Amino acid sequence: MEDKKKDIFNCGKELFSSKGFKKTNVSDITKVVGIGVGTFYNYFPSKEALFLEIFLEENVKLKKSIMEAIDLNDAPLELLKKLISLNINGMNSNPILKEWYNKDVFGKLEQQYREENGVNKVDFLYGSFVELFQQWQTEGKIRNDIDIELIMAFFTAIINMDTHKEEIGLQYFPQILEYMAEFVMNGLTNSPE
Template structure:
């Protein structure tokens, strides 16, 4: 007996990767999977739910890959810059994750995630990185007078800047991102108590 859910996942991944979220519809997915539209809805309430599952899976793979690549004992400035670069490159090279940069898609995915997991639970983006921040705070390598969640929000803001590079000015964007990362990290690591 075929695993219909697996067929839907494979078809969804293939179509979202090749056509994008907007241009993929449920009937395309079911046709490729060799199932009826009604069968799709036995497993997923919408194409957004399927996309969210695939997005979270791809995001988790990227985060695991990044964490296996870096030296967690590096100094904060070096490690955070490396984490950000690997994250941006990984998202840009993965067609499902690159939908992050499509505001309409991301807004739908984020809204769905928040509906299912609550407004305060957005660890699907950077969950394991916060453990590094807490470790540095305990070791005195990073400010401990600023909440870890707020520090993570600084880094998330830097990553999200990539979605606004045209507004910032593409010619300035890489330099602005580097300088802002330096300023934020120095402010979080070079401080007087």
């Protein structure tokens, strides 16, 4: 039974990567795997649920590769800039993760995630960095009078800017992203007056 689920998962990953989320349907997956459409639903409640599981696995792999590529002893601002750059490059180079930029698709995925994990919980993207920010607070590298969830919201807001670069203006986007990271980190590293 687990082998069949793995086959569906791997086939879905391959088809979503090559055709995209919208152009892949359950019957495409079941034909390749050699099962009936009804059998698919014994393993996954929907195409969105399968894609979300694949997306989350790819996201974990990206976050792991980012953590292996950085030096946690770097200054917070330089480290944050590197984290942002590696994250954006990783998302853009992975066809599964790139669906993040498709607002229709990601809206469905976010809704699916909320239904499965609770309405207020959408921390699947950047939760792996909480420990880093907590360590910085402990070491006095960033302010400890700001709740860690609010700090993570700042980081998430910076990352989410990438999905709005057209509205911001492509000609300004790289500089705005860099300045926003600098402004946020300057605010987090300077004690309140």
